[in-house]
Ligand SMILES: Nc1ncnc2c1ncn2[C@@H]1O[C@H](COP(=O)(O)OP(=O)(O)OP(=O)(O)O)[C@@H](O)[C@H]1O
């Protein structure tokens with residue numbers, strides 16, 4: 001499977017979810033590659049890899065960087081400032097789809113950056129499925145609407161790219177009124193799109209600060225991990 005994690009807004013939990021589902025899939029025995037599309041390389045850093053190693057920018061520019069192995073079946077290609085370069089900006093939106101075609105991993109996860117539409121598009125176009133991450137902030141809902149519009153337009157024109165997508169409500173705390181209302185708001189705006197839930201969970205935040213894939217931490221039974229497993233279930237079974 002190839003999965004893009006995107007949002008259209010910063011700081012909603014994309015990287016946490018991308019790293020989390022990569023770790024859950026690896027623990028299930030999939031051979032997983034996480035492709036970090038963020039110039040800040042948060043995913044590579046958060047999983048414990050050296051974020052300054054050659055990675056996604058080099059891959060896009062036609063080199064063959066070796067993914068950094070984090071465990072037997074989890075590797076990562078770091079992002080990095082090279083992604084902001086002019087050469088990368090000028091590439092065809094299908095450049096990443098073409099570049100990953102030779103990888104033989106059974107799951108490839110693209111962690112998209114905030115506010116850099118051309119980098120996000122590489123991921124959306126290379127993916128078969130997209131997780132659109134959203135929180136209760138109005139800008140997040142607008143950002144999700146924009147991603148959905150891009151995906152729907154591409155699918156309508158039979159262009160390559162994600163064919164299925166769901167909304168992932170992120171960092172949800174059901175004691176907060178805003179969070180309780182989010183589900184209803186999304187149902188009203190996007191009634192035909194599945195909604196998944198990742199609750200606020202310190203274990204998920206800690207895994208990144210400890211720079212360890214969450215399934216390799218002592219918190220691999222946390223509620224956040226249970227929610228990640230739910231998202232993986234949607235990816236596998238719809
Ligand atoms: N489910 C969660 N529970 C608790 N904290 C979370 C959760 N998801 C994300 N966070 C925290 O929220 C912050 C932002 O998360 P993250 O970096 O994953 O977002 P992002 O969408 O990738 O951000 P950016 O747009 O900068 O790439 C981090 O400090 C992270 O630890």
Ligand SMILES: [Mg+2]
Pocket residue numbers: 014015016038042112113
């Ligand atoms: Mg991120």
